[in-house]
Amino acid sequence: MKLIDHLIKLRNKYVTRQVNQIVIPQFDSSKNIREHVVFSGRVQNIGFRMEVFLLATKLGLTGWVMNRDDGSVEAEFQGAQLKIEFLIQYMKSLIRAKVKTLTIEPADLIQNEKVFCMNEDNNTIL
Numbered sequence: 001m002k003l004i005d006h007l008i009k010l011r012n013k014y015v016t017r018q019v020n021q022i023v024i025p026q027f028d029s030s031k032n033i034r035e036h037v038v039f040s041g042r043v044q045n046i047g048f049r050m051e052v053f054l055l056a057t058k059l060g061l062t063g064w065v066m067n068r069d070d071g072s073v074e075a076e077f078q079g080a081q082l083k084i085e086f087l088i089q090y091m092k093s094l095i096r097a098k099v100k101t102l103t104i105e106p107a108d109l110i111q112n113e114k115v116f117c118m119n120e121d122n123n124t125i126l
Helices: 003-021 048-059 081-092
Strands: 032-042 062-067 073-080 098-106
Touching (some): 003 048, 032 081, 048 062, 048 081
Antiparallel strands (some): 062 073
16 A cells, blocks of 8 residues: 555545544534535645545535635535535634635526435445
């Protein structure tokens, strides 16, 4: 196993452990929405996308997340508004990441969407 592969494996274990330790609060009911979000800053090559995927899944959200060529991470989240707000605030608070710019725009709800994926083509790749 190459050193880089070993480091990626360690990072992924760390990210998974971090998400598993998050205590999800009880959310009041809120309307279902869909938001298109772009996180810019130091957000690639640190497990940020994987953490978004795992937390969104844990929260029961649907949508997708992917890396962009410009170094940012783009996502669409669909589900309860309070859960989406929680996820965004959590990702902004990560110490190993540095979200410098955050763009949030409303998006149209997608009916019958069932899962959260690692890219917009509904391909979950870890």
